Amino acid sequence: MRIGELATKAGVSVRALRYYEEQGLLAATRSTSGQRHYPEVAAERVRLLQVLYSAGLSSKTIAELLPCVDAKVSTPETRARLAAERDRIDAQIAELVRARDKLDAVIALSTSPLSGCQVVPA
Structure with missing residues (x-):
């Protein structure tokens, strides 16, 4: 093609x-x-x-x-390389989950009637 x-x-x-x-x-x-x-x-x-x-x-x-x-073919070297890449991705996922949790906390605070924070639309 x-x-x-x-x-x-x-x-x-x-x-x-x-x-x-x-x-x-x-x-x-x-x-x-x-x-x-x-x-x-x-x-x-x-x-x-x-x-x-x-x-x-x-x-x-x-x-x-x-x-x-x-x-x-899967060699010990390729498996180790792939496992290292998977571990790197797992670390990125964990960091993203922490960031999401922090955003959730900010969202929860900002929905409180006493929060004086207003976001100006772009």
Whole structure:
């Protein structure tokens, strides 16, 4: 499929696909006129990349892990790397929960009839 088709199918921009290719995360063949062509499984790869990026993994980390994902091989090193990433995400989640709890406390205080705090709409 061509780059525009893949972008539509995967729900990403053409620019994102070009970036993934530059980073070595996505491969395309080229037609004689230079157009990119992707296999049908490329949409699944792009969705995986989106999940990994949204989890906060860097391009470098993703590039290091993809060969193991592609080969369906799990080594002690890759498991340790993934566990470290999971721990980092867990720490971020805990920090977000603390921030949400603080916001809830402020909301509770600001709904009190005695609170003199008013927010001016932007």
